[in-house]
Amino acid sequence: MAVFTTVSQDEIASWLLDYDLGTxxxxxxxxxxxxxxxFFLTTERDGHTQQYVLTIFERLSFTQLPYYLHLMAHLAARGIRVPAPIPARDGEILRALKGKPATIVTRLPGSSQLAPDAGHCAEVGDMLARMHLAGQDYGRSQPNLRSLAWWQQTEPEILPFLDGVQRDLLRDEIAHQAAFFASADYAALPGGPCHCDLFRDNVLFEDTPQGGHRLGGFFDFYFAGHDKWLFDLAVTVNDWCIDLATGALDAGRASALLQAYHAVRPLSETEAAHWQDMLRAGALRFWVSRLWDFYLPREADILQPHDPTHFERILRQRLATQALPWT
Known part of the structure; x- marks a missing residue:
């Protein structure tokens, strides 16, 4: 999330005339x-305030976006804590704002937990499994647009910015993943709608009256797509269960997340056999995207590009570590 397209309060007030959300x-x-x-949006109607999030989409098109928005609506209707899109008076959940697609969704309670413990990780694992199962009967289909084909397409654009060792690592890992993706084992892995970007800053926790915490929900589904559930799990573990300085997995947090997930959706022997491959795939996906964003950035009013070396370290850790935490 950032601000590439600026909108004044007068402009948003005019645009909201098509909604029944108040002032x-x-x-x-x-x-x-x-x-x-x-943007955070607060409105008042009949003496009550309500908070929302307004998103203007900079890369995704009117054709692509219904997959994400209707997936969120589908999951919310099944009790998964995700933002629910708000329809305008004509029933549409996607409209144009300043010539670009835009939507309003409910704002989830809580704040991001950037220093999670095993308890936080267990809650994330439980809800991720329930989200995967709840999405099984979702009627729309779209592949993960940041998967192997995109890595291969982006490789020549970012190679000029890398040194020789980094180039070898990138080429070798893409080749490894291409072979894995072409295998019978990969084809047999279960899958469906996945978040594909379930980092710490895309999950909220709220405090409870008893002094504990509860998961407020998952948000930012705009990298979602149909993929292997194991990939979604690996992406999540690669962020929630690591030492940020080194990229090394934290066995306690990883075990807590995996066990909670497995209790809801038991993992197969084939999934266990390819856990390291998927952890590598998750690290590669974000190394490629961060290299692309870092060296080929877009202009934005507020923009904080991420350091690509973080996921380079994680990938090297996954390559070097043979005994990986499992359930």
Missing amino acids: VRDFRGIASGIENSN
């Missing part, structure tokens, strides 16, 4: 993230 009380940009223009 704008607060409207401000969200600085984190790098893909879309995002």
Whole structure:
């Protein structure tokens, strides 16, 4: 999330005339993230305030977006804590704002937990498994647009910025993943709609009256797509269960997340056999995208590009570590 397209409060007030949300009380940009223009929106109607998130999509098209928005609506209707798109008076959940696709969704409670413990990880693992199962009967289909084909397409664009050792690592890992993706084992892995970007800053936790915490929900589904559930799990573990300085897996947190997930959706022997391959795939996906964003950036009013070397370290860790935490 960032601000590439600026919108004034007068402009948003005019745009909201097509909605039944009341009067704008607060409207401000969200600085984190790098893909879309995002804003917190507070409205007042009949003496009650309500908070939302407005997103203007910078890369995704009107054709692509219904997959993500209707997936969120599908999951929310099945009790998964995700933002629910808000329809306009005509029933549409996607409309044009300043010539670009835009939507409003409910704002989830809580804040991001950037220093999670095993308890946080267990809650994430439980809900991720329930989300995967809840998405099985989702009627729309779209592949993960940041998977192997995109890695291969992006490789020549980013290679000129890398040194010789990095180039070898990138080429070798893409070749390894291409072979894995072409295997019978890969084809046999179960899958369906996946979040594909379930990092710490895309999950919220809220405090409970008893002094504990509960998961407030998952958000930012705009990298979602149909993929192997094991890939979604690996992406999540690669962020939630690591030492940020080194990229090494934290066995306690990883075991807590995996066990909670496995209790809801038991993992197969084939999934266990390819856990390291998927952890490598998850690290490669974000190394490629961060290299692309870092060296080939877009202009934005608020933009904080991520350091690509973080996922280079994670990939090297996954290559070097033979005994990986499992359930």
